[in-house]
Ligand SMILES: Nc1ncnc2c1ncn2[C@@H]1O[C@H](COP(=O)(O)OP(=O)(O)O)[C@@H](O)[C@H]1O
């Protein structure tokens with residue numbers, strides 16, 4: 300469902316901003332420090348419950364303000380939804396259609412949002428947890444029961460770890476752990492399969508070479524988890540920690556036999572990350588009929604001309620609502636008929 304309108308208050312340099320969006324493509328232009336990234340950050344927070352720039356959500360509150368609020372309206376022929384998040388002294392609150400809602404999954408189902416931004420290479424360069432989060436977001440959206448299974452796995456894992464620390468017998472956790480771990484693993488594998496197909500397309504068009512993604516379950520390839528647990532029991536006991544299982548999974552990205560993390564430049568890592576995100580949007584769109592919202596923060600500042608052109612053409616056919624930022628029309632030429640908004644010192648003016 301397209302994002303039609305967003306209201307942001309007390310968020311970074313945005314005192315009170317009210318924006319309307321086109322269901323297809325939107326541009327937001329302004330100088331450095333004008334507040335472009337902050338607008339995207341607020342929309343990201345509305346859909347994901349967190350910023351892509353900081354883990355400390357309190358930091359997002361405008362200096363001198365008591366809290367922030369972000370409110371979005373969504374509409375399509377099939378219905379309308381309203382979503383709000385706020386942070387103040389009483390904590391973080393979520394409202395869905397005017398009623399208090401619990402949990403991040405309420406946000407994610409109304410506003411599936413992705414972002415292509417300067418630090419996205421962390422998806423490639425960073426640790427496995429970044430890639431697991433990426434993978435899990437995707438699996439959850441094609442397989443809603445996944446979230447419950449994943450939580451269940453985490454709970455049993457916690458109990459097993461507690462038993463390890465106390466030197467207790469582990470057999471009570473064995474069966475339930477294996478059962479749910481295999482469900483999680485299976486769902487991820489099948490998602491990776493879908494993702495791979497789309498990713499091949501985008502990595503070819505963005506990087507011109509065959510990059511491979513390869514899901515690693517979190518235990519030795521070819522072994523069953525049962526055997527892997529057995530093999531690691533001694534180590535697990537001495538650390539009071541389970542060393543194998545879906546919580547150790549990774550999505551390995553490689554160029555031929557080499558790992559992309561070590562071998563390619565930061566610029567190329569950004570393109571690989573972008574290709575993964577675009578692939579995820581396509582898989583999502585196949586399941587839901589639409590791809591959600593894609594925020595693209597200042598691509599002209601981040602990519603060289605050839606890469607920028609490749610990214611922009613990949614965006615052309617993408618089944619998603621787009622919001623792109625840039626310094627001005629000269630750095631990023633807007634498409635004909637797409638609305639352009641200008642932002643200056645945290646204030647937005649609409650223009651056609
Ligand atoms: N918590 C805050 N309160 C007030 N202003 C902030 C806060 N955090 C960041 N800013 C300011 O917001 C401005 C806008 O930043 P940003 O959204 O990154 O702009 P742009 O992406 O257009 O370059 C910066 O000048 C920054 O100093």
Ligand SMILES: [Mg+2]
Nearest residue numbers: 335336337597
């Ligand atoms: Mg910026």
